[in-house]
Amino acid sequence: MREAFIHGCGDYYAAVETDDALADLKPLVKEATGQPVRRVGRFIQLALIGAGRCLAGRTAPHDTAVYFTSGRGDMEVTVEVMESLFRDGEAPKPLHFINTVSNAACFYISKHFGLHGRSTFLCNRYFSFETALQLALFDLASGAVKHALVGSVDIVTPPLEIQRRRLHLAPDTPVAEACHWLLLSTDPAGSRGAVTAATVFGDRAAALDWVRGRGLDSTGSAGQFGDGEAFLRDAGIPAAFDYRSGRAHYDSQSGAAISAFLERGAGALVHVNADPDGRFAVMCARV
Amino acid sequence: MSGVRFLGAGLHTHLGRGVAANLDALERAPPRPVLTPVPLGAGVEHVPSMPMADAPLADFDTRLMRVAVDVAEEAIAAAGLSEAQRRETALFVGTSSLDISVTEAVYKRELAAGLDAHPLTLNSSMGNLGNELRRALRLGGADFTFNTACTASANALLYADAMVRAGYAKTALVLGLEAFNAITALGFQSLDLLARDGMKPFDAGRRGLVLGEGCSALVVGMDDSTGFRLKGGANGCDPYGISAANPDGSTIAGVMADALRAAGTDATALRAIKTHGTASLLNDEAEAAGLLRVFASPPPVSALKPFIGHTFGACGLNELILFCGAVERGFVPGTPGIGASAEELGVTLTQGPTPVEPGAFLLNYFGFGGNNSALVVANA
Amino acid sequence: MAIADRTALMADLKAMIVSECDKDIAPEEIDSEARLIGGEHDLDSLDALQISMAVKQRYGVRIEGGPDARKALASVSSLADFIIAGQNAPQ
Numbered sequence: 001m002r003e004a005f006i007h008g009c010g011d012y013y014a015a016v017e018t019d020d021a022l023a024d025l026k027p028l029v030k031e032a033t034g035q036p037v038r039r040v041g042r043f044i045q046l047a048l049i050g051a052g053r054c055l056a057g058r059t060a061p062h063d064t065a066v067y068f069t070s071g072r073g074d075m076e077v078t079v080e081v082m083e084s085l086f087r088d089g090e091a092p093k094p095l096h097f098i099n100t101v102s103n104a105a106c107f108y109i110s111k112h113f114g115l116h117g118r119s120t121f122l123c124n125r126y127f128s129f130e131t132a133l134q135l136a137l138f139d140l141a142s143g144a145v146k147h148a149l150v151g152s153v154d155i156v157t158p159p160l161e162i163q164r165r166r167l168h169l170a171p172d173t174p175v176a177e178a179c180h181w182l183l184l185s186t187d188p189a190g191s192r193g194a195v196t197a198a199t200v201f202g203d204r205a206a207a208l209d210w211v212r213g214r215g216l217d218s219t220g221s222a223g224q225f226g227d228g229e230a231f232l233r234d235a236g237i238p239a240a241f242d243y244r245s246g247r248a249h250y251d252s253q254s255g256a257a258i259s260a261f262l263e264r265g266a267g268a269l270v271h272v273n274a275d276p277d278g279r280f281a282v283m284c285a286r287v
Numbered sequence: 288m289s290g291v292r293f294l295g296a297g298l299h300t301h302l303g304r305g306v307a308a309n310l311d312a313l314e315r316a317p318p319r320p321v322l323t324p325v326p327l328g329a330g331v332e333h334v335p336s337m338p339m340a341d342a343p344l345a346d347f348d349t350r351l352m353r354v355a356v357d358v359a360e361e362a363i364a365a366a367g368l369s370e371a372q373r374r375e376t377a378l379f380v381g382t383s384s385l386d387i388s389v390t391e392a393v394y395k396r397e398l399a400a401g402l403d404a405h406p407l408t409l410n411s412s413m414g415n416l417g418n419e420l421r422r423a424l425r426l427g428g429a430d431f432t433f434n435t436a437c438t439a440s441a442n443a444l445l446y447a448d449a450m451v452r453a454g455y456a457k458t459a460l461v462l463g464l465e466a467f468n469a470i471t472a473l474g475f476q477s478l479d480l481l482a483r484d485g486m487k488p489f490d491a492g493r494r495g496l497v498l499g500e501g502c503s504a505l506v507v508g509m510d511d512s513t514g515f516r517l518k519g520g521a522n523g524c525d526p527y528g529i530s531a532a533n534p535d536g537s538t539i540a541g542v543m544a545d546a547l548r549a550a551g552t553d554a555t556a557l558r559a560i561k562t563h564g565t566a567s568l569l570n571d572e573a574e575a576a577g578l579l580r581v582f583a584s585p586p587p588v589s590a591l592k593p594f595i596g597h598t599f600g601a602c603g604l605n606e607l608i609l610f611c612g613a614v615e616r617g618f619v620p621g622t623p624g625i626g627a628s629a630e631e632l633g634v635t636l637t638q639g640p641t642p643v644e645p646g647a648f649l650l651n652y653f654g655f656g657g658n659n660s661a662l663v664v665a666n667a
Numbered sequence: 668m669a670i671a672d673r674t675a676l677m678a679d680l681k682a683m684i685v686s687e688c689d690k691d692i693a694p695e696e697i698d699s700e701a702r703l704i705g706g707e708h709d710l711d712s713l714d715a716l717q718i719s720m721a722v723k724q725r726y727g728v729r730i731e732g733g734p735d736a737r738k739a740l741a742s743v744s745s746l747a748d749f750i751i752a753g754q755n756a757p758q
């Protein structure tokens with residue numbers, strides 16, 4: 001697989017500690033897009049904030065493709081529509097219903113940043129960010145795409161007690177809202193580093209063979225699912241890069257790994273997640 | 288010559304269960320939609336629909352998975368995949384409403400029981416359906432769930448084909464899935480997009496769409512047969528409007544031209560076109576304008592939604608399997624009395640089964656959020 | 668309906684439009700006689716559907732699609748007239 005060069009990253013992270021402690025995202029949206037954006041909830045707002053921070057005022061080529069993912073999607077609008085329909089007996093409002101399609105966020109990104117390229121919302125139970133990145137790398141390697149925005153958004157929909165029930169978390173588990181975006185390109189000029197791989201393996205042995213075969217002098221990092229640390233030990237890579245300590249729970253934490261690694265300085269990263277069926281998702285990057 | 292081919296299909300729509308039953312029904316005129324009662328507050332709304340045949344709208348907790356697994360197994364059997372091959376198969380699901388029909392059933396039951404009910408407490412993960420399907424079908428590869436409104440399963444097929452071609456997966460199972468749910472039914476009613484007397488694309492009498500239900504599955508893998516394959520395709524985002532493509536047809540023409548370029552096919556070489564044809568005022572206006580930009584004199588133009596309704600995220604694969612199956616039987620499907628005159632939008636539809644030779648075909652799909660896709664398939 | 672009621676209804680409608688369409692303006696910034704959809708406040712056909720549904724839920728008056736909807740939603744003033752006529756019509 002050819003490398004995908006990193007030209008920007010845009011992140012947002014905020015732990016939500018009480019039911020009424022959600023940050024007001026409107027000013028951040030205005031900062032990211034240069035104008036207020038109406039008819040959107042937190043999910044689309046965070047997508048715009050992440051993509052805007054990632055582009056940092058630059059104009060992306062109009063054929064830039066968008067790969068967008070989330071663990072739960074726009075739970076705010078889904079809950080709103082379901083409660084009003086089944087509890088209150090009211091039909092879905094047009095503007096709510098339209099936003100129940102996950103790619104509504106892709107539309108707003110396309111509109112506000114002038115992008116007309118491929119645009120996809122995709123998801124996966126345990127490897128949401130990894131599969132979005134995998135698809136982007138695939139399109140960049142095949143030549144179908146030259147520039148790609150890859151990102152995740154996870155929101156909190158209070159009350160927190162119910163949010164935890166929805167995510168099947170233990171009571172009092174800290175929860176957070178976050179988005180993580182990368183701007184990737186086939187062009188190395190001016191890049192900050194590169195994503196060198198994002199692949200899902202059917203079993204541990206195949207993943208281990210592949211990682212060992214790369215013979216990298218790498219820093220390892222374990223994601224939030226499965227025993228990534230044991231895997232890295234067996235692969236002979238010290239699990240040395242911890243970007244997760246102190247972070248509250250949200251689904252697409254893997255999305256933070258590469259941009260956090262960029263901050264850390266020069267080196268190579270191997271990031272590992274595992275699902276309960278023994279599949280492994282591996283992301284590699286270098287700075 | 289060896290290449291990525293469609294190796295086996297499964298289908299369940301309003302027309303019937305199984306690919307053969309669906310193709311038999313395509314030789315007849317489209318059936319009339321039914322009115323499905325949907326409770327709303329103290330009343331009941333009657334929503335024009337084409338629910339799946341022989342799949343009563345009941346037992347919603349298990350209905351979705353039962354239908355999906357049956358259809359996938361039909362495709363796997365038709366492709367003759369062994370257990371070992373299943374372990375090397377990746378899954379590409381395309382759906383708009385995911386498992387919301389199950390989520391609705393659970394929430395309604397908890398509300399009725401007077402429990403402390405909240406939506407999405409059983410499952411809120413968008414990837415859960417794909418994960419459960421992969422497990423139920425004993426597939427060992429990666430799984431991707433595409434959720435891009437009405438282009439979802441067309442996009443799933445685009446990526447499945449490309450990843451098998453590049454060797455990322457030996458075999459791929461693509462699955463389109465859309466099951467009846469109250470949110471979709473009443474949401475489209477709120478948008479004033481439903482038509483009681485059936486879908487009449489490109490017709491002066493078009494009044495909107497009918498809710499369709501359907502599930503389709505397609506196995507794609509390397510093979511040296513002469514069967515249907517994806518020759519090329521394209522996807523783009525049209526920022527004109529969240530619920531409508533640019534009515535001048537420019538963005539739709541663009542994605543069709545990109546698909547033809549990707550397929551290495553000239554517009555004049557196409558044997559027929561399957562339109563998206565939602566029979567809404569705006570879609571058909573934009574699609575007709577796009578067609579007239581790309582084709583000086585279009586080949587036979589067909590619309591399949593009058594037969595099965597709009598199956599949203601599943602329509603990409605549902606309509607591809609219907610269309611390719613009909614062509615293999617030697618005809619392009621037609622809709623008697625629908626889209627018969629070019630006076631309205633400059634486009635006429637085939638008026639009954641129309642004989643066709645093997646060749647290349649264009650299939651259009653456009654979705655909310657400006658997501659536009661076009662596929663070129665070929666069997667020669 | 669008295670003139671005072673009609674004025675109150677229009678103020679109500681403006682507040683409703685601002686809230687339903689998520690506009691970042693004060694309700695009084697909407698001119699009662701100005702074109703509502705496609706006018707200076709950039710409201711589109713989706714906003715029109717959203718307003719129609721809110722009118723039905725709040726005032727019990729149904730705005731059918733097509734030319735009737737265009738006439739009813741021409742301005743805040745015409746919307747008020749439509750609601751008053753609808754509420755006074757025999758059930």
